[in-house]
Amino acid sequence: MLLNQFLLLAAILFSIGVYGVIVRKNGVLVLMSVELMLNAVNINLVAFSTYHGLGGQVFALFVIAVAAAEVGVGLAIVLLIYRNRRSVDIDQLDELKG
Amino acid sequence: MWFLTHAWIIPALMALSFLLILFFGKLMPKKGSEIGIAAIGIAFILALLTAGSWYTHNNEEVEGHGDAAAMADVQEGCSNEVDHLAAEDHGEETEDVGDHEGEGRSDDGGSDEGTDDHALGQSDSGEYAQSDSGEYAQSDSGEYAAPAATSTAVASEGEEEHLTRPVVRCAAWAEIGTPGSSLITWGTMVDGQSVLMLVVVTLISLMVFIYSSEYVSGDRRYTHYFAFLSLFSASMLFFVLAQSTIQMIVGWELVGVCSFVLIGHWWEEKPNSNAALKAFLTNRVGDIGLLIGVAILYFAAGRSFSILDLNILAANGGISHGILLVASVCLIFAVMSKSGQFILHTWLPDAMAGPTPVSALIHAATMVVAGIYMVARLYPVFFEGLSIAGSSVNFLAIVGAVTAMFGALLAFVQKDIKKVLAYSTISQLGFMVTALGVGAWTAALFHLFTHAMFKATLFLGAGSLSNAAHHSFDMVNDMGGMRKVLPRTFWTFIVATAALAGIFPLSGFWSKDEILAGHGSLFSAGGNGTYHVMLVMLLIGAFCTAAYMTRTIWYAFYGEFRGHGTPHESGSRITVPLIILATLGAVVGVLNLPEKIGPFTFPESISLQFEHFVEPVGAYFPAISHAEFNIPLAIFSLALALSAVLVTYLYYWKGAFKFLHGLSERNRVAGLGKTILVNKYYFDWLYTDVITGFVKGPAARATNWFNQHVLDGIVDGTGKGAVVAGQFVYENIDQKVVDGAVKDTAIATSEAGGVLRHMQTGRIQQYAALFFAAAALLAGVFVVAIG
Numbered sequence: 001m002l003l004n005q006f007l008l009l010a011a012i013l014f015s016i017g018v019y020g021v022i023v024r025k026n027g028v029l030v031l032m033s034v035e036l037m038l039n040a041v042n043i044n045l046v047a048f049s050t051y052h053g054l055g056g057q058v059f060a061l062f063v064i065a066v067a068a069a070e071v072g073v074g075l076a077i078v079l080l081i082y083r084n085r086r087s088v089d090i091d092q093l094d095e096l097k098g
Numbered sequence: 099m100w101f102l103t104h105a106w107i108i109p110a111l112m113a114l115s116f117l118l119i120l121f122f123g124k125l126m127p128k129k130g131s132e133i134g135i136a137a138i139g140i141a142f143i144l145a146l147l148t149a150g151s152w153y154t155h156n157n158e159e160v161e162g163h164g165d166a167a168a169m170a171d172v173q174e175g176c177s178n179e180v181d182h183l184a185a186e187d188h189g190e191e192t193e194d195v196g197d198h199e200g201e202g203r204s205d206d207g208g209s210d211e212g213t214d215d216h217a218l219g220q221s222d223s224g225e226y227a228q229s230d231s232g233e234y235a236q237s238d239s240g241e242y243a244a245p246a247a248t249s250t251a252v253a254s255e256g257e258e259e260h261l262t263r264p265v266v267r268c269a270a271w272a273e274i275g276t277p278g279s280s281l282i283t284w285g286t287m288v289d290g291q292s293v294l295m296l297v298v299v300t301l302i303s304l305m306v307f308i309y310s311s312e313y314v315s316g317d318r319r320y321t322h323y324f325a326f327l328s329l330f331s332a333s334m335l336f337f338v339l340a341q342s343t344i345q346m347i348v349g350w351e352l353v354g355v356c357s358f359v360l361i362g363h364w365w366e367e368k369p370n371s372n373a374a375l376k377a378f379l380t381n382r383v384g385d386i387g388l389l390i391g392v393a394i395l396y397f398a399a400g401r402s403f404s405i406l407d408l409n410i411l412a413a414n415g416g417i418s419h420g421i422l423l424v425a426s427v428c429l430i431f432a433v434m435s436k437s438g439q440f441i442l443h444t445w446l447p448d449a450m451a452g453p454t455p456v457s458a459l460i461h462a463a464t465m466v467v468a469g470i471y472m473v474a475r476l477y478p479v480f481f482e483g484l485s486i487a488g489s490s491v492n493f494l495a496i497v498g499a500v501t502a503m504f505g506a507l508l509a510f511v512q513k514d515i516k517k518v519l520a521y522s523t524i525s526q527l528g529f530m531v532t533a534l535g536v537g538a539w540t541a542a543l544f545h546l547f548t549h550a551m552f553k554a555t556l557f558l559g560a561g562s563l564s565n566a567a568h569h570s571f572d573m574v575n576d577m578g579g580m581r582k583v584l585p586r587t588f589w590t591f592i593v594a595t596a597a598l599a600g601i602f603p604l605s606g607f608w609s610k611d612e613i614l615a616g617h618g619s620l621f622s623a624g625g626n627g628t629y630h631v632m633l634v635m636l637l638i639g640a641f642c643t644a645a646y647m648t649r650t651i652w653y654a655f656y657g658e659f660r661g662h663g664t665p666h667e668s669g670s671r672i673t674v675p676l677i678i679l680a681t682l683g684a685v686v687g688v689l690n691l692p693e694k695i696g697p698f699t700f701p702e703s704i705s706l707q708f709e710h711f712v713e714p715v716g717a718y719f720p721a722i723s724h725a726e727f728n729i730p731l732a733i734f735s736l737a738l739a740l741s742a743v744l745v746t747y748l749y750y751w752k753g754a755f756k757f758l759h760g761l762s763e764r765n766r767v768a769g770l771g772k773t774i775l776v777n778k779y780y781f782d783w784l785y786t787d788v789i790t791g792f793v794k795g796p797a798a799r800a801t802n803w804f805n806q807h808v809l810d811g812i813v814d815g816t817g818k819g820a821v822v823a824g825q826f827v828y829e830n831i832d833q834k835v836v837d838g839a840v841k842d843t844a845i846a847t848s849e850a851g852g853v854l855r856h857m858q859t860g861r862i863q864q865y866a867a868l869f870f871a872a873a874a875l876l877a878g879v880f881v882v883a884i885g
Contacts, residue, residue, distance in 0.1 A: 018870055021863065021866050022863050022870070093860070093861075093862065095860055096860040097858060
């Protein structure tokens with residue numbers, strides 16, 4: 001298989017993630033979109049490691065660990081937002097408006 | 099020798115007496131006077147012993163040659179010059195190198211001037227030796243030939259010549275600059291001159307102390323009086339023994355302070371305290387001259403205060419003529435104030451406000467002779483600075499002659515007997531200053547010596563008179579006919595008057611004649627210069643002296659008693675000092691008999707003893723020459739004095755010259771003359787009204803106006819200008835530029851914030867969109883750039 005097929009898949013997946021982060025109102029879905037972007041990066045890393053040594057795989061493992069931590073913190077924030085507001089709609093969270 | 103090296107004990111003793119009287123005087127049975135009398139008595143005995151010691155020392159044979167041997171009694175470190183000479187001399191002896199000597203001996207035949215004063219300027223001193231020795235070496239008065247005549251040279255002249263060896267002891271006082279560069283020392287410099295003054299001061303003081311114990315008895319500040327009398331003597335003794343000029347200044351000022359205290363002894367009366375202030379302040383004027391003069395000499399002599407150094411350098415050309423001239427003129431101002439010379443003499447008559455014994459002390463021994471002594475002490479400075487040798491006019495002689503003549507004239511219009519004596523002192527001091535001015539150094543000191551005796555007698559006699567006349571000194575209104583009631587006072591007064599007038603053979607005759615002969619003019623030959631004008635002025639002064647003293651005797655002792663009450667002779671403590679002093683005043687003239695009077699020759703053992711005793715011979719004294727006794731001049735001056743006495747006698751006793759009586763009322767010129775004399779040549783008017791008045795009145799007002807208008811105007815203007823400038827800066831620069839910049843920055847920031855705040859929506863997704871857009875943009879740029 002060609003490398004560019006993997007890269008194309010990763011780019012599509014990343015774009016979907018960006019779209020989800022920018023457009024979705026639900027905080028949980030935004031987090032999930034972030035996961036998509038991270039995994040798109042993982043695909044890239046693993047794909048390149050096939051041709052350029054195992055360093056990419058090690059990085060991918062790190063990214064997975066960091067993503068897990070990030071999701072833990074992110075979901076805790078979302079949970080607290082929900083407790084305070086009875087909603088996870090991030091459009092309403094504009095108190096830092098200048 | 100012990101007495102010469104320990105002369106400091108004499109002033110120290112008097113200072114101790116001052117402290118003892120001050121602290122314990124009131125506890126003593128006689129209120130402290132006994133301490134003073136005992137101290138001054140011991141001091142007098144010590145002074146006599148010192149004089150005897152000096153006499154022996156001065157006659158000793160000196161071994162070796164040159165100045166260093168001559169000054170063998172100078173303690174090391176007291177005089178740089180002498181140390182220097184000693185070092186060179188020593189070197190010469192051991193090495194026996196003849197180059198110095200050859201140089202010294204080649205330039206003259208009669209005398210060898212100093213094998214060892216390269217430092218003093220060989221050419222100058224060589225010239226000196228030539229010119230002077232050529233003239234004087236052969237003179238039969240037997241003078242030494244050159245400042246530094248050596249024993250070999252003297253031997254070649256066939257004369258026995260002694261160099262004077264001053265005994266100098268000193269201690270370090272302070273050090274200036276780097277260690278060893280300039281040491282201020284204090285100590286004693288004992289030679290004939292200071293020993294003479296020791297004797298005079300202690301003798302007169304002793305008499306005055308004894309006299310005072312009766313004269314001021316019962317005074318409310320009796321103890322205080324004796325304390326300051328002691329300090330007065332101590333100061334003067336300290337002054338005459340001074341080894342450095344700094345020490346001289348200290349003594350000089352101490353004398354001034356003591357005179358201030360004693361003149362103002364009865365300060366409760368305003369005129370007395372005014373007189374004290376006047377004496378002090380007038381002296382301050384002259385003191386400035388002293389300070390400047392000493393400072394000039396200090397630097398000119400290569401940073402030395404030592405009197406010996408100054409004299410050696412000045413006498414041998416080590417200091418330039420111009421500097422010496424300036425220094426001597428400055429010092430003459432000091433003499434003017436201290437010794438009551440015109441134009442700073444005005445304090446002296448006013449100083450009569452003090453108790454009479456104090457006046458006697460001031461006039462005879464302590465205060466006023468300090469100026470004479472100072473000139474005599476630093477004589478090379480004046481001798482070289484004023485070119486006394488060979489000139490016919492110089493500042494010192496002018497000051498003295500003017501004072502001698504005009505001072506004597508003033509005495510004619512005084513009613514107060516003490517003021518007559520005061521002007522007489524001024525005039526006689528003028529004689530001494532003139533003598534110094536014409537180079538008759540010994541004559542000046544001899545006159546100082548004789549004058550001290552008879553002037554003290556006169557003052558103490560005046561005190562005795564006033565004691566009888568209910569403490570009045572007005573001889574015209576409160577005295578008269580005292581001859582019968584005060585016989586002892588009368589006779590002593592007569593003797594002293596005759597001595598003062600210069601009647602043969604009393605002491606005044608000898609000393610006055612020596613001064614007159616020293617002018618080297620009219621009938622006399624020799625001398626250091628020819629001073630015709632001064633001689634004439636002094637002769638007029640001498641004539642007036644005889645006349646006004648006769649007038650005084652007429653008013654005080656003859657005629658009818660014009661006072662009130664019954665006059666009585668004073669007690670023995672007053673009359674005994676009078677008799678002693680009058681006797682001395684009569685006979686001390688024989689101490690300096692000339693070597694020969696016409697065909698008659700005095701043996702060497704009795705002639706010129708005073709000169710031999712007092713006058714320094716050596717490198718630290720100029721080669722002055724001495725006039726011989728001059729018979730025509732002596733007869734002329736004696737005739738002048740006698741005719742003055744005769745004229746005055748005829749005028750007062752016999753009523754002769756009737757046209758003269760009341761002349762001043764009838765004749766305008768005579769009236770004008772009298773008015774000028776009564777007003778003392780308007781000097782007081784000049785000082786009090788013109789100078790002081792000008793300062794107090796117009797000058798003060800002008801200064802005030804200047805202050806108010808000009809200085810304050812400048813200050814006000816500056817202030818106003820500053821305010822205007824400040825306002826301008828505030829309005830234009832601070833407000834517009836500085837504040838404008840600050841405000842505009844703030845406005846710009848605020849408006850930029852207003853624009854940019856719209857971007858901050860608070861919506862996280864918008865931020866994310868922007869973030870991704872920017873990242874995409876940057877990635878695009880990156881790709882393009884790399885590509």
